Amino acid sequence: MKIVSIVGKKNTGKTSLTVKVIEELTRRGYNVASVKHSHHSIEMDKENTDTWKHKQAGANLVVGVGSTTFFNARQEMDLNRILFLLKHFDEFDFVIIEGYKSYNYPKIITSPDVRDEYTIKEVDSFTIDDNGVKELADLIEQRGHDIVDTLFANNCGFNNGEAIAAEIREGNLSVTDLDETLSYLSIDGHVVGLNHFVSDYLKQSVMGVINTLNLRDYDVEDIGKIELVIPTENVSKNPIDAECTILINDKPLEINEFTTTIVSNSIKGMINSIKTEDNVRTIDIEISGIADDLKDASITLKTNGHDVELNAFTQGILKETVYATISSLRIDEEISKITVRVSDNA
Numbered sequence: 001m002k003i004v005s006i007v008g009k010k011n012t013g014k015t016s017l018t019v020k021v022i023e024e025l026t027r028r029g030y031n032v033a034s035v036k037h038s039h040h041s042i043e044m045d046k047e048n049t050d051t052w053k054h055k056q057a058g059a060n061l062v063v064g065v066g067s068t069t070f071f072n073a074r075q076e077m078d079l080n081r082i083l084f085l086l087k088h089f090d091e092f093d094f095v096i097i098e099g100y101k102s103y104n105y106p107k108i109i110t111s112p113d114v115r116d117e118y119t120i121k122e123v124d125s126f127t128i129d130d131n132g133v134k135e136l137a138d139l140i141e142q143r144g145h146d147i148v149d150t151l152f153a154n155n156c157g158f159n160n161g162e163a164i165a166a167e168i169r170e171g172n173l174s175v176t177d178l179d180e181t182l183s184y185l186s187i188d189g190h191v192v193g194l195n196h197f198v199s200d201y202l203k204q205s206v207m208g209v210i211n212t213l214n215l216r217d218y219d220v221e222d223i224g225k226i227e228l229v230i231p232t233e234n235v236s237k238n239p240i241d242a243e244c245t246i247l248i249n250d251k252p253l254e255i256n257e258f259t260t261t262i263v264s265n266s267i268k269g270m271i272n273s274i275k276t277e278d279n280v281r282t283i284d285i286e287i288s289g290i291a292d293d294l295k296d297a298s299i300t301l302k303t304n305g306h307d308v309e310l311n312a313f314t315q316g317i318l319k320e321t322v323y324a325t326i327s328s329l330r331i332d333e334e335i336s337k338i339t340v341r342v343s344d345n346a
Contacts, residue, residue: 002144002175003083004120005097008110013125017110018098020128024137030093033086035079037099044072079103083147084186088227094144104162106143106169108136120169143169149193152179161193198262201328205266208324212316242268247339248331259329266325267342274314276303283342287319290336294319 006018018034025032045052051064055072062072079100086092097105106120115122120143123136145151151164153173167173179196182203186192194202206226215223242264246253255263271283284302291297299319301308310318326338 001083001087001092001095001146002140003095003097003146004106004108004140004144005100005103006108006110007099007101007114008125009113012110014098014110017108017123017125017128018096020125020133021108021136021140022096024133025094025096025140028137031090033090033092033095035082035095035097035100037079037097044070078189080147080149080191081186081189084184084191087184094140096140104148104165106140106145106165108140117166118169142171142174145175146181147191149191150181150184152181152193152195153177154179154195159195197259197328201262201266201325204324204328205321208321209317211320211324212313241345243343243345245339245341246326246329247337248326248335249333249337250339253329253331255329263325263340264342267322267340270318270321271301271303274308274310276301276308277306280304281344283340285318285322285338285340287322287338288336290323290338294323 006014006021008014022032022034045055045062045064051062051072054062055074060074064070064072079097083095086095097103101107101114104118107114107116107118108121108123109115109119110123110125112122121136121139123132128136145165145168148161148165151161151168152159153164153167164173164178168175181194181196182199183194183206184191184199185194185202206228207223210223210226215221242260244255244260244264244267246255246263267283267285268280271280280303282302282304284305285299287297287299289297295316297319299310299315301310301318322338322340323335326335326340
């Protein structure tokens with residue numbers, strides 16, 4: 001998803017230019033979304049309609065569904081929150097924003113007095129012709145980028161979203177050079193950046209659990225997109241201080257401290273969900289006999305040195321999730337056996 005904003009002073013043709021850009025991108029076959037920002041109240045519903053009455057009665061969010069669907073929220077939402085929510089609606093190629101001149105996205109300006117470091121082009125919206133609009137769409141294709149905090153390009157020497165975005169605006173870096181992001185995360189309305197490893201790790205772990213479910217009972221044949229909401233309270237923000245040892249086919253796998261923390265937290269979280277013991281200090285998992293079908297593999301679990309009996313469903317979840325977790329570490333050889341030990345440092 002590439003994001004570009006069109007900004008300028010009042011009566012400088014922002015809306016007319018936005019419309020022309022959307023039309024051109026749509027002509028090129030792109031799936032386009034738009035966001036309009038105003039300093040004045042925007043009402044999406046007419047007075048005395050049913051949905052208007054719902055809002056007047058006190059509803060903080062009103063959804064109207066007919067030949068179209070609209071959402072009318074009482075509160076003003078942060079732009080990045082809106083952009084993240086757009087990812088739930090559809091696979092948009094472009095988001096064209098009219099306004100929001102204080103945000104850090106590539107900007108096409110319609111008046112010189114709003115120029116800043118994020119400006120990629122100044123346009124006279126009243127005199128621009130069809131060729132000018134096409135050239136502008138070309139520029140948007142080249143300089144637009146996703147939500148800033150989701151940008152990673154470690155292979156190019158950058159691991160900071162702001163620095164990466166600046167390189168894209170300058171034309172020194174293309175979005176095709178960026179690390180592929182395989183999942184997106186928002187916590188309490190704040191977008192959290194995930195590099196390729198972490199985003200793949202989350203994807204593989206969640207897929208591991210989902211693969212154990214009878215999805216056809218819910219009319220799901222093929223998995224295209226997964227949306228997960230976890231309401232939670234009083235969860236520690238501190239990572240688990242633990243050591244993690246992984247053996248693949250009885251050979252130790254070298255992992256760095258960052259990977260150790262991720263794997264330890266994931267394994268500990270899975271075991272805590274099983275509620276084996278009140279204070280789990282050590283976890284030992286062994287999956288052996290892994291062949292083409294993971295279902296035929298055997299699994300053993302010990303916590304604090306005690307054997308834990310697992311029913312078939314729990315075995316399936318653990319096997320799928322642990323295998324998916326290990327697979328995200330990019331193991332070069334065929335995996336027939338996995339041994340994992342997690343132990344608290346405290």
